[in-house]
Structure formats: C-alpha cells, structure tokens
Amino acid sequence: MRMQIVAKIGGSILQAGAPDLNLVNDVKALSATEKLVIVHGGGDEVTQTASRMGKEQVFTVSPEGFRSRYTDKETLEIYVMVMAGRINKEIVAALRSFQVPALGLSGVDGGLLTAERKKRLISIDERGRKRIIDGGYTGKITAANAQLLRLLMENGYLPVVAPLALSPEYEILNVDGDRTAAFLAGALGAEKLVFLTDVKALILDGEPVPRLSMAEAQGRLSSIGPGMITKVYAALEALKMGVKEAIIASGLEPQPITSAATKESGTVITS
Amino acid sequence: MRMQIVAKIGGSILQAGAPDLNLVNDVKALSATEKLVIVHGGGDEVTQTASRMGKEQVFTVSPEGFRSRYTDKETLEIYVMVMAGRINKEIVAALRSFQVPALGLSGVDGGLLTAERKKRLISIDERGRKRIIDGGYTGKITAANAQLLRLLMENGYLPVVAPLALSPEYEILNVDGDRTAAFLAGALGAEKLVFLTDVKALILDGEPVPRLSMAEAQGRLSSIGPGMITKVYAALEALKMGVKEAIIASGLEPQPITSAATKESGTVITS
Numbered sequence: 001m002r003m004q005i006v007a008k009i010g011g012s013i014l015q016a017g018a019p020d021l022n023l024v025n026d027v028k029a030l031s032a033t034e035k036l037v038i039v040h041g042g043g044d045e046v047t048q049t050a051s052r053m054g055k056e057q058v059f060t061v062s063p064e065g066f067r068s069r070y071t072d073k074e075t076l077e078i079y080v081m082v083m084a085g086r087i088n089k090e091i092v093a094a095l096r097s098f099q100v101p102a103l104g105l106s107g108v109d110g111g112l113l114t115a116e117r118k119k120r121l122i123s124i125d126e127r128g129r130k131r132i133i134d135g136g137y138t139g140k141i142t143a144a145n146a147q148l149l150r151l152l153m154e155n156g157y158l159p160v161v162a163p164l165a166l167s168p169e170y171e172i173l174n175v176d177g178d179r180t181a182a183f184l185a186g187a188l189g190a191e192k193l194v195f196l197t198d199v200k201a202l203i204l205d206g207e208p209v210p211r212l213s214m215a216e217a218q219g220r221l222s223s224i225g226p227g228m229i230t231k232v233y234a235a236l237e238a239l240k241m242g243v244k245e246a247i248i249a250s251g252l253e254p255q256p257i258t259s260a261a262t263k264e265s266g267t268v269i270t271s
Numbered sequence: 272m273r274m275q276i277v278a279k280i281g282g283s284i285l286q287a288g289a290p291d292l293n294l295v296n297d298v299k300a301l302s303a304t305e306k307l308v309i310v311h312g313g314g315d316e317v318t319q320t321a322s323r324m325g326k327e328q329v330f331t332v333s334p335e336g337f338r339s340r341y342t343d344k345e346t347l348e349i350y351v352m353v354m355a356g357r358i359n360k361e362i363v364a365a366l367r368s369f370q371v372p373a374l375g376l377s378g379v380d381g382g383l384l385t386a387e388r389k390k391r392l393i394s395i396d397e398r399g400r401k402r403i404i405d406g407g408y409t410g411k412i413t414a415a416n417a418q419l420l421r422l423l424m425e426n427g428y429l430p431v432v433a434p435l436a437l438s439p440e441y442e443i444l445n446v447d448g449d450r451t452a453a454f455l456a457g458a459l460g461a462e463k464l465v466f467l468t469d470v471k472a473l474i475l476d477g478e479p480v481p482r483l484s485m486a487e488a489q490g491r492l493s494s495i496g497p498g499m500i501t502k503v504y505a506a507l508e509a510l511k512m513g514v515k516e517a518i519i520a521s522g523l524e525p526q527p528i529t530s531a532a533t534k535e536s537g538t539v540i541t542s
Contacts, residue, residue: 049352052324077357081320085356086348089379089435089443096382097441103381103419108360110374110428111367148374151426157381157419164360170368172360 004035004190007257008181010198011042011087019094023196026255028100031158036257037149037188038102039161039181042087043069049086050078060123063130066233067226068121068138071174076137079174084108084162091160103152106162107141108172110148113180115139115165115173139165139173141180144187182234186241193238194260195231196251202228202267212269214239232269239271275306275461278528279452281469282313282358290365294467297526299371302429307528308420308459309373310432310452313358314340320357321349331394334401337504338497339392339409342445347408350445355379355433362431374423377433378412379443381419384451386410386436386444410436410444412451415458453505457512464509465531466502467522473499473538483540485510503540510542 007027013020030036046069047057055078058070071079084106095102107113118135125131152159161184163177178195185193201208204220212220217232224232228248235246249266250256259265278298284291301307317340318328326349329341342350355377366373378384389406396402423430432455434448449466456464472479475491483491488503495503499519506517520537521527530536 054323080360081352081356083356084360085352085354089351089355089377092379093437093441093443096379096437101381103376104379105374105376106360108363108367108375110372110423148428151422152381155422166364166367170364172364 002033002035003192004188005030005192005194005257005261006037006039006181006185006188006190007194007196008039008041008178009196010251011040011045013091013094019097022254023251023256024094024098024100026257027095027158028098029255030258031100035153037153037159037161037184038091039163039177039184040087040091041163041177042083045087046079046082049082050075053078060121060133061226062122063124065222065224065226065229069174070133071136071138073137076172076174080164080172084164088160088162095158095160101157102160103157104160104162107165107175107180111145112148112161113141113165113175113183114143115141115167115175117167117169117171117173137171137173139167139175141165141175141183144183146184146187149184149188176230176234178230178234179237182238182246185238185243189242191244192261193235193243193246194257195235195246195248196256196260197231197248198251200250200266202232202248209267212267214269214271217269235269239269245270273304273306274463275459276301276463276465276528276532277308277310277452277456277459277461278465278467279310279312279449280467281522282311282316284362284365290368293525294522294527295365295369295371297528298366298429299369300526301529302371306424308424308430308432308455309362310434310448310455311358311362312434312448313354316358317350317353320353321346324349331392331404332497333393334395336493336495336497336500340445341404342407342409344408347443347445351435351443355435359431359433366429366431372428373431374428375431375433378436378446378451382416383419383432384412384436384446384454385414386412386438386446388438388440388442388444408442408444410438410446412436412446412454415454417455417458420455420459447501447505449501449505450508453509453517456509456514460513462515463532464506464514464517465528466506466517466519467527467531468502468519469522471521471537473503473519480538483538485540485542488540506540510540516541
C-alpha cells in the first residue's frame, strides 16, 4: 500500500543555476514507491520581480502574528506570473530533467482550489495599533478537487501545485502555500504532510522540539514567531482534517522529504 | 461520435476587463458536444510586460518571411511568466466563470511538448542582408504527449495549452502558438484545426480566399505576409500529420470556433 505524502517546498529549486540535487533525487526516489504531491512557495521571487517592475511589496502582520503580502490587483498579476508561470515551470523542468514525471498546475486549474476572498484584514502597525484594511486578492481555501490529483497520480504524473485559488465569484486569489499543502493533504486523506524549511526544527524556549501533540501545538501558538506560526497553524488544520502527522523539517538535509516522512527528523506534530 | 477540434485563440480573452462573451459562450456550447483543446497566444502581452521590465523585445524576419521574437534567457523568463502564468490562468478563470471545466497547462507539464532548440536563425536585416544569429531559447516541436490531453478530456476537463516546450536537454523553450496548435491537432488525429484571427479570411491578390488545397497553399506561401504565413505553414504541417481541415477565421464573429469548424467560414485549407 503506497503512502500519500504532501510536501511543501520553497520557491527556489535552482541553486546557482543548477537543480538542488538532494531534493530532486529525493523526490525521484520517493515518488517511485509512495504517492507524492508537491506544493511550492516563492514569496521572495514574487517580491524581487515586483520590485523590478516598480511595485514595492507591502506586508502586514495580524494580531495573531501571521505575516501576509498585501495583494492589490497589480500585485496579484505579478504573483500569478511568478508563481504559476516562472517558479512552477522551473520546478517542473528541473524534476523532469531527472526523469520525474512532473506536471505543474495551479489551484485555478480544473477547480483544484476554491477560496473565499478575505473581505478585511486586521493589521498591526509599527506602533502596535490595530488597523482594519481591505483584504485585497487573498483567500482562505474552502474546497479542493482531490479527485483531479488522484487522476494524475494514478496515471503516473507527479502534481506540482502553485498556491493560487479561484473564489466562488471566479476571481484569482493569492493563497498561502503552507495552508494550500495542508488543505490538499486533508482532502487527499494523506498520511504525512511535510513542510521543508531552512531550519532543522521548530524552536521553543531556545530548544528544538522533536514532537508535539495537537493540544500542545495549539497551546504554544502565541509564542511562535511569524516565520513558523503559519506552518504550525497549517499543520493543525491538516491534522483536524484527518492527516496523521505533520512534520516541519530542514530542506537542506540529504533526502529531506524521505527523512522527514519516515525517520521523523524535525518537529513531528501528531493528532 | 464526438469530433476532435483544436482551436488557437489570441492571448487576450478579456476585453476591457470582461471576458469575450462570443468566444466564451462558443467554447462552452462546443465543448458540450465535441472534444476541444484550446491553444493560446499572447505575444503582445509578453512584449508589454518585457517593456515594463526594461527589456525591449527584438523581432527577426527569416528569408521565408517568418517573424519571430529573439528569445534570450531574460526574454524567455518573461515569456514563461506571461504565457504560462498570467494569460493561461486568466483564460482558465474566464472560462470557469462560465462553467467551462478548463484546466491550464503548458508544454513543459507532463511531457506535453518536446522541441529541438534552434541552433541558429537566419535573419534579414533592415538593408535586406542575411545575417546568421544565435537561435536563443526558441524551439521546433518534435513530439507531443497526446495521451495526457485525452486523459484530461475523457475525465471532463477542457485543456488550455500555453505554447512552451522542453528540449531533450530539459531547457524550457518558446514555441510558436500556431505551430503548437497544429502539432497537437496532428498528434490527436483531430478532424479540425481552427486559427482565430482578427481578419475574416486569408487575403490573396486583394481577395478573401474561401478554400485552398494543400498544393495551392504551398504554392502561394511566398506571397503571404508575416502576419499569416505562420498560420498557413502550420496548417500545412497539421494536414501532413493527418488533420482533415485547417480553417483560418475571424475571432470576432458570433460563435467563432463553431462557425469556422462547422460552417466553414474563413479560409478552409484541405488535404
């Protein structure tokens, strides 16, 4: 019985122009024995391209500590170009160059992801005051077409998903990559959800945390910084949808996904 | 028995912010009764975005009269962002807003299109002299994964294809949209290949041409200008691969694809 794994990776699979060999070889080996779906990020690349187009990006932090890109119409267009265009296709090309049967798609395609547009965001300004701002083109995922991913996997393709969604009004929306991975893991009934990061584990009170229950993770949410809180929150969402384990682990290790999914390196959050 | 149709449309499905109702409603009606694959262009949008990024585009004309975008590495990145990112997703979102089950993908995805990188291009300079220039990241399609398109259509999806391909060395390449549509029509054994344009038909000697045989089209190639020669050449490629009819027709009519495919408006080129 093949295990279903959803892995969230960063936006950059290319390092100095060449694919990240650890990651690509691991995806190749793992996808031969397990069912794998990849979701990618790419926020830094969006920010760089936007800057080049004269559109400096604005980020907000919510009272709960979530950091998000303020996505007006112009930022959305750049986000779509970079995420579903450049990054998605670069990852697919890099994987295919190692004979991984990758197929890229975004949440807009085939009804893969539906999201409710956020009407308002609460932002904390530099003086610590709460401000209510327009939600822009960001969304909260409400539905996924898991059957499309199953169809592709059953026919030998490895889906590589860019974090976009369509609203019920058919607007294209920016959705968070970690929460996209979590929702897809839940919708697929995945055994494991892996978040690759640039640190070895979640750090609490100065110590790496090997294992957390849902209740423990929930209780510690307020003490987790903006870099990690979205991953822990997304992990909890996935576990509530029935995923057995969510693992936050380093993407810089040899066999980063395999090691997180089977050797439980990093921080394992369990239901 | 459902007829297989491949339609090449322009890059802009949005007119003043709203979808082109004639085209969207036609795709909706036609896809309910026939098998349809859409290939889109978007050259003007690539040129605009490139200009905004400070990268002015250069076009070359070959001795045979084919016009092409000089695609260096930087232009390729912009081409991928605009074609596979913005335009592909805008078309998919517009179609889905009319309940068409569109799914966007590029030739890079799932091995859909393989192309040989053009090593050199012959260009005619402003004084009419031939110059040999580096081929850049442009390609000539050599293989297609028609089975992937069939899988999607059999499962209720309408494929919307962005004209990119992977080389055997796994480089992402710019491939011509008209010739992408032609190659896919050939690989699918399509009955009809429709090119939507902004004119009603091919004009020769000042007159619209209702019908041409392959031999006639081949014989008149040298008298066709840069705007149309690629479509006629692509039509010939498709007919040689077994497609029954290639039709060049106006995209501005009511029911533009249906009318081209079933009423033979425009210019019909037959084998």
